[in-house]
Amino acid sequence: MTTTLVTGANKGLGFETARRLLAAGHTVYVGSRDAARGRRAAGQLGARARCVQLDITDDASVAAAVSAIEDDGGLDVLVNNAGIEARGGNGTVVPAAEVTADTMREVFETNVFGTVRVMHAFLPLLQRSAAPVVVNVSSGLASLTHAAEPDHPSAAYPGLAYPASKAVINMLTVRYAKAFPAMRINAVEPGFTRTDLTGNTGVQTVEQGAEIIVRMARLGPDGPTGGYVDAQGPLPW
Ligand code: NAP
Numbered sequence: 059m060t061t062t063l064v065t066g067a068n069k070g071l072g073f074e075t076a077r078r079l080l081a082a083g084h085t086v087y088v089g090s091r092d093a094a095r096g097r098r099a100a101g102q103l104g105a106r107a108r109c110v111q112l113d114i115t116d117d118a119s120v121a122a123a124v125s126a127i128e129d130d131g132g133l134d135v136l137v138n139n140a141g142i143e144a145r146g147g148n149g150t151v152v153p154a155a156e157v158t159a160d161t162m163r164e165v166f167e168t169n170v171f172g173t174v175r176v177m178h179a180f181l182p183l184l185q186r187s188a189a190p191v192v193v194n195v196s197s198g199l200a201s202l203t204h205a206a207e208p209d210h211p212s213a214a215y216p217g218l219a220y221p222a223s224k225a226v227i228n229m230l231t232v233r234y235a236k237a238f239p240a241m242r243i244n245a246v247e248p249g250f251t252r253t254d255l256t257g258n259t260g261v262q263t264v265e266q267g268a269e270i271i272v273r274m275a276r277l278g279p280d281g282p283t284g285g286y287v288d289a290q291g292p293l294p295w
Pocket of ligand 1: 065066067068069070071072090091092095112113114115138139140141142168172195196197198247248249250251252253254255256260
């Protein structure tokens with residue numbers, strides 16, 4: 059039996075990923091920083107969904123989640139999905155000229171430091187798994203190659219904090235994959251998806267967006283590691 063934790067699984071791509079992995083037979087911990095939202099989501103997902111309160115910016119919350127999952131038998135798959143975008147009061151992405159050190163700190167606190175906090179805390183459990191897998195939910199906006207191409211759609215994105223945070227996720231993916239060759243550790247781009255994070259402006263459904271997250275979460279021990287992929291295949295870094 060494969061046991062999986064999805065962070066930020068109370069809604070959006072995380073919820074859909076949890077739903078699909080449950081259907082594939084995994085036992086899934088639905089991570090949610092708000093316990094009530096997590097219970098509601100796990101209730102919708104059915105009997106094999108277990109909710110765990112997990113705020114990735116909070117050491118105590120992460121430590122409590124590690125103990126609860128360890129006591130229940132351990133962890134095989136970690137989906138680092140929880141993430142935020144930098145949006146101003148009017149709901150639009152904070153443009154480059156208005157990005158401050160505090161804007162960066164807020165986004166990095168969740169997307170970067172939160173991911174490292176969760177990885178560091180769950181590594182001992184993953185190392186005990188026979189087939190450990192980590193999926194880091196990155197973004198197409200993380201690609202330096204695409205951002206530097208004047209005609210690429212990604213070059214038109216106005217902000218700084220979110221793509222910079224996801225570029226860090228890509229580097230962490232490569233470095234963690236090198237450090238832990240027994241694990242399958244990959245970064246994925248789900249594609250522009252209709253969720254709260256995009257103000258529901260995406261072109262894909264969550265079913266389409268979760269496809270590559272689910273595929274990489276189900277990799278076997280012979281699968282690729284240290285990659286950056288979307289549903290169509292490898293992406294340029
Ligand atoms: P979403 O619907 O806004 O979901 C984000 C999830 O992250 C929510 O469950 C949210 O919890 C959770 N979260 C935020 N801060 C957290 C924290 N400190 N601790 C724990 N959970 C936290 O957005 P989404 O589009 O599904 O995003 C999921 C992932 O996909 C993100 O990493 C995002 O960057 C990435 N992504 C999305 C798109 C897209 O087009 N949608 C494209 C590329 C990458 P609350 O409900 O409590 O806020």
